[in-house]
Amino acid sequence: MVSTIQNTDVKQKDAARAAVVAVTSRAVFDCGVGGGDDVCGVGVAFPLLQALQRVNERLLEENPAESLLFDVVLITTSSQQQQQSSRISSSTRHYGLEVSRFCFSSEEDFIESLLTNGVQLFLTTDRNEATQASQSGVLSALLDQQIASCPPEQLRVMFCGDAIVQPDTGPTPASRQVAQSFSTQLGEMRQRFGVFNSPLSIVLVTSRGGRESCSGALQKLRSRGVSVDEAYCLAGAPQGPIVSLLRPHFLLSEGFRNLEE
Amino acid sequence: MTEINPNGWAPVENNGEEKDCAAAKAANKTRPPKPRYAVTIAVSSRTLFNMVAERKIYEEEGLEKYVAHQVEHENKPLKPGPAFPFVKALMNVNSRLRELYPDSKELFDIVLMTNNHAQVGVRLINSINYYDLTIERICATGGKSPTGYLKAYMTNLYLSKDSEKVIEAIKEGIAAATMFMQETDKENQLSDTQLRVAFDGDAVLFSDESEIIVKKHGLDTFFEHEKEFENKPLAQGPLKCFLESLGKLQRKFYAKNERMNCPIRTFLVTARSAASSGARVLKTLRSWGLEIDEALFLAGAPKGPLLQKIKPHIFFDDQMFHIDGAKELGTISAHVPYGIGQKYHKGKLIEQPAKKE
Numbered sequence: 001m002v003s004t005i006q007n008t009d010v011k012q013k014d015a016a017r018a019a020v021v022a023v024t025s026r027a028v029f030d031c032g033v034g035g036g037d038d039v040c041g042v043g044v045a046f047p048l049l050q051a052l053q054r055v056n057e058r059l060l061e062e063n064p065a066e067s068l069l070f071d072v073v074l075i076t077t078s079s080q081q082q083q084q085s086s087r088i089s090s091s092t093r094h095y096g097l098e099v100s101r102f103c104f105s106s107e108e109d110f111i112e113s114l115l116t117n118g119v120q121l122f123l124t125t126d127r128n129e130a131t132q133a134s135q136s137g138v139l140s141a142l143l144d145q146q147i148a149s150c151p152p153e154q155l156r157v158m159f160c161g162d163a164i165v166q167p168d169t170g171p172t173p174a175s176r177q178v179a180q181s182f183s184t185q186l187g188e189m190r191q192r193f194g195v196f197n198s199p200l201s202i203v204l205v206t207s208r209g210g211r212e213s214c215s216g217a218l219q220k221l222r223s224r225g226v227s228v229d230e231a232y233c234l235a236g237a238p239q240g241p242i243v244s245l246l247r248p249h250f251l252l253s254e255g256f257r258n259l260e261e
Numbered sequence: 262m263t264e265i266n267p268n269g270w271a272p273v274e275n276n277g278e279e280k281d282c283a284a285a286k287a288a289n290k291t292r293p294p295k296p297r298y299a300v301t302i303a304v305s306s307r308t309l310f311n312m313v314a315e316r317k318i319y320e321e322e323g324l325e326k327y328v329a330h331q332v333e334h335e336n337k338p339l340k341p342g343p344a345f346p347f348v349k350a351l352m353n354v355n356s357r358l359r360e361l362y363p364d365s366k367e368l369f370d371i372v373l374m375t376n377n378h379a380q381v382g383v384r385l386i387n388s389i390n391y392y393d394l395t396i397e398r399i400c401a402t403g404g405k406s407p408t409g410y411l412k413a414y415m416t417n418l419y420l421s422k423d424s425e426k427v428i429e430a431i432k433e434g435i436a437a438a439t440m441f442m443q444e445t446d447k448e449n450q451l452s453d454t455q456l457r458v459a460f461d462g463d464a465v466l467f468s469d470e471s472e473i474i475v476k477k478h479g480l481d482t483f484f485e486h487e488k489e490f491e492n493k494p495l496a497q498g499p500l501k502c503f504l505e506s507l508g509k510l511q512r513k514f515y516a517k518n519e520r521m522n523c524p525i526r527t528f529l530v531t532a533r534s535a536a537s538s539g540a541r542v543l544k545t546l547r548s549w550g551l552e553i554d555e556a557l558f559l560a561g562a563p564k565g566p567l568l569q570k571i572k573p574h575i576f577f578d579d580q581m582f583h584i585d586g587a588k589e590l591g592t593i594s595a596h597v598p599y600g601i602g603q604k605y606h607k608g609k610l611i612e613q614p615a616k617k618e
Contacts, residue, residue: 195324195378201403204379210292210397215386218379230405231379235397236292241413242400 002105002113003085009093010100015118018071019185021052022103022119024129025076025088027143040084040091044125045143048249050152051199053098055189058199062192068185073117074099077129079106114138120182123250139178141250150247154199157186158248159228161206161217180224183252187226195229203230203246210235293397296415299370300506302351303411305421306375306385308440309348309396310339328378335384338391343440343593344420345392347574350456352395354510357524361517367510372398372414374407376426411435418503420595428598436503438577438595441588450572455524457573458507460553461564461597462531462542464579466504468496469600471538472579476601476610487538494545499599500577501549508551528571529553532583534560565590581606 006012025031028049029040052070059066074092076082085104092099103113114122114133122133122140130140150156190200204221206214214233221228232242293299306312319327351369358368373385373396382401389396400410408429411419419430419437430437451457463472475483507525514523533539535558546553557567565586568576576587576594579602587594604611 195328196404208292211386211389211399214399215383218383222380228379230403231382231399231401232410233397233399237296237398237414242410245409245413 002103002109002116004113004117005089005102005104007089007092007099007101010098012100013069013071014067015071017067018069019121019182019189020071020073020117020119021121021123022073022075022114022117023049024124024126025074025081025084026078027123027125028074028097029088029091031081031084031087031091038087039094040087042095044145044148045123046095046148047150047152048123048143048147048155049097049099051150051155051249054153055155055199056098059189059192066192068189068192071101072097072099073101073103073119075103075110075113075122076105077107077110077124077126082106111136111138120178120185134175137172137174137178139175139182139252141252143250146244146247147249150249154201156201156203156246156248158203158205158243158246158251159183159217159221159226160251160253161204161213162208179252183221184225187221187224190227190229191225198229201229202226203232203248204228205232205234205239205243205246207234207239208236209233293370293395294366294368296370296413298366299368300510301370301372301414301416301418302348303372303374303407303414303416303419304344304348305407305423305426306373306377306381307422308342308344308420309373310342310345310385310388311442312339312342313442324378328380331377331381331384335387337384339384339388341392343442344575346451346593347420347456348394348396349453350451350574353454354456354524355395357519358510358513361519362513365513367513369510370398371396372400372416374400374410374414374416374419374421376402376404376407378403408433408435417506418500424596424598427596431499431597431599436500438500438597440575440593440595441584442593451574452572455526457526457528457571459528459530459568459571459573459576460500460504461576461578461580461583462529462533463495463498464600464602465498465500465577465597466529467498467501467542467545469498469579469602470496473601476605484537487533487541491541492544493541494548495541497549499597501551504553505549505551511552526554527552528573529556530559530564530567530571530576530578531557532559532561532564534558536560565592568592579603 023045027045028043030043031040052072056069059069074088082104089102103117105113111132119138122138123143124130125143127142130142133140190202204217206217211233214231218228218231234242315331318330348371351371355368358365379401382399407426411430416435419435420440421427422440424439427437427439460466463469471483471487474486504527507527511523511525533542539558543556563586564583568587569590569592574593576592577597578584579597579599581596584594584596
């Protein structure tokens, strides 16, 4: 049974305009085996949440009436986590995280939760969960352990010109659609800031093709309203050394395989 | 002008990663060798292309206007910059290498390493296309320091117009130099069949240990010292490894009986004199197993006129005095900001400015 609870500490976002991002509680908190009301430790996605928050703060600084904001939902995806619901909410309040809603769901119904809550991007450290969500038409990205050391001051989103993270399912027209609309929203958010000192950085990596594929990807993204900040064309060079320097919070590759066509 | 024919390039070895044949075939046409096999030369956008006018917009009107200007003009190719002839010469060496060794991965790999914003990258790529340069690897870091990426590409030489970035690279053990456009209208006619690279000796190929002696104790002490330690190899300087990588490629031509027709030629242009201090330099090179094709000992004479005759695609020196002299007579020069020479100008110790807060 899913229960969706609003976080009354946080101002609710305009559902029509906000970019709804769901992150699994397991990625955000390390609840260990403690019980009662113990505050959970921070998980790998903690800096990611801080970065999302930072973007919202800066957006509101530019325009206090801004409605294009990140609407962050914390979701549980197993009955085990579901049982930790009070620790999860109290930890969220403890750290002052800007989470608007909690979805306490289990393995069986978390997909339903994502759909009913209009989630546009689902972030998880679990590959199976990401695959399931993708297959149900929800844009998903797998969070890497390395993101624990990503900067909280700037949200870094990486677009893969060709798939670095192999999606387990090929992009269907529907999933391409959701990917494009999310990236268009990101692009719009990015436009609120200048070239310099933006709290959101959009990074493009093309790993196999040469400069033409990089240029093509830059222009295609531009046509969708996404202005890339940093571009790296690897042309077959080993990805590890370069990507580890880029430190993205997450990679969007689903639906973008056509960037290099 | 040498035409680069994509169909003449060697197929990349099948390492099992390519499952899709069509993709593999497409990749083979453009893929440069992996960094660990190649001699990687990283050039900045302002060394590859002439961006003087654009730079002015950046300095006078700010970053936003600069990026907007570049985007607006992105279909207009940029003019060649100081590293352009060097890059063309590298491409020519690659063609010759591919003729002799069709399957080899030991080639020059030219990377565009710029901290320009990615949107400017479109104009840069369009310009690369216009001149048909073989540059497939690009980093447009949007303002971040390139040093980490230089290391990730195992860069053998980094050329930039920004001396701060060059200094940072040298500190990290990467051969690097700051390039200057020639000032004169009379363009030296450079060879299009042979890459010609000229190096100063002290504080470029070798450490600055001897230069320290000159600056602190004078020439006479220097001569005595060099004679005494003639047989003790000098320590290596920031560009020694680059010379070494050139030598490795040269030997590939020698192995195929192409010594007389080798498309790489190296020059040592040093203020040392053959009679007294020169021997140590030659012996040091020998001890390193390195060859230099021509060693020119000037015994303090100006380098400009000699370089005018040599016509190198690039000349490396640690002293701005020599760089200026070379530039005046049309030689493309690159300053290596290393060693004690940086603290002196025309023999006088520069007053150290107060540290910036």
